[in-house]
Ligand code: ATP
């Protein structure tokens with residue numbers, strides 16, 4: 487027998503028994519973005535490698551070691567997108583829809599990072615994200631945070647915590663960087679290999695280290711908050727006032743920096759304690775420098791991205807009930823001519839009951855085996871169409887999840903029966 491083929495490590499199938507959970511999430515997200523007037527943008531999954539090395543930054547985990555990069559048949563260097571922002575900005579610059587206007591966009595889809603697979607960390611995972619362009623004021627930062635807070639409500643998740651910080655302007659960050667490097671140099675003996683390497687290339691990232699042994703040295707490091715420029719400090723104060731007015735609780739975390747290099751001013755993360763080490767479900771902030779960095783005219787921008795797998799895992803951990811995509815009706819067919827009559831009846835029902843989901847028994851089988859399938863399908867109502875029923879223009883109805891007498895009714899009464907019984 488030929489050997490079977492397995493999916494790639496860290497890349498998962500969403501099986502038919504699980505997809506309703508994804509569909510429910512996607513439906514909620516579509517409702518959310520519509521409420522705030524964000525419009526969808528759909529982007530290629532593969533982009534030129536240079537897009538990510540230029541935007542995300544050469545010395546980040548993503549570009550250093552996580553990208554799926556390859557040469558295509560023409561020898562062009564391509565990368566499976568590890569995130570959505572770079573592609574969104576690339577598209578905006580290419581099509582000229584960023585400058586001198588306000589854009590509110592959203593996207594959803596697969597991202598790829600070659601990380602060590604573990605719970606909440608995959609090689610193909612999915613993000614929902616939004617980006618806004620053209621607004622420098624913190625009202626839009628607030629809008630996006632308020633929007634995520636509403637999403638938690640819609641998803642029935644009430645225990646995600648908001649952490650907030652400001653990274654300041656790039657000049658202020660450069661000044662802070664010098665102070666931080668001095669401090670870290672004085673404590674070299676407490677730094678791990680990764681951090682020693684980053685000390686030269688990207689010292690801010692050291693604050694983001696996941697190594698618990700580094701915690702003490704990080705906690706005593708000089709704080710970014712004390713080195714903010716006036717404009718960023720104002721921006722941050724205003725944002726906090728907006729969030730206070732909206733009744734959104736947050737915790738200022740001066741160690742919060744983003745893995746991606748292009749952020750400035752606002753950074754935020756929504757975190758849960760329920761998923762172990764992979765507790766960040768949403769991360770976002772302001773990236774006023776990126777559009778220019780990718781060849782467009784300077785445009786202020788804000789956005790966030792959330793990991794859908796982590797949110798679905800959280801809904802499961804919180805035992806949120808999600809309505810399955812079971813059919814409403816299962817149609818059982820008995821006898822020679824019933825297949826044809828059944829197809830016709832099912833089509834009539836679909837015509838007259840929009841939204842009703844009907845599973846027709848295909849491929850024959852005894853009444854007993856059809857009844858087993860009906861039960862397994864999750865349908866609430868079985869319709870039985872046999873030779874007698876067909877001859878008399880009738881149909882037998884039987885509730886599958888309730889103790890009720892089965893009865894035979896006229897086919898002409900079926901629509902009413904279905905409506906009256908809220909099938
Ligand atoms: P982490 O610190 O967990 O590696 P990150 O800083 O690399 O996260 P972002 O690039 O900000 O993550 O992506 C936004 C969100 O996407 C994360 O908060 C997380 O919910 C999700 N995410 C990131 N990488 C993965 C992954 N490999 N598998 C599943 N979800 C992921």
Ligand code: MG
Pocket residue numbers: 547745
């Ligand atoms: Mg990461």
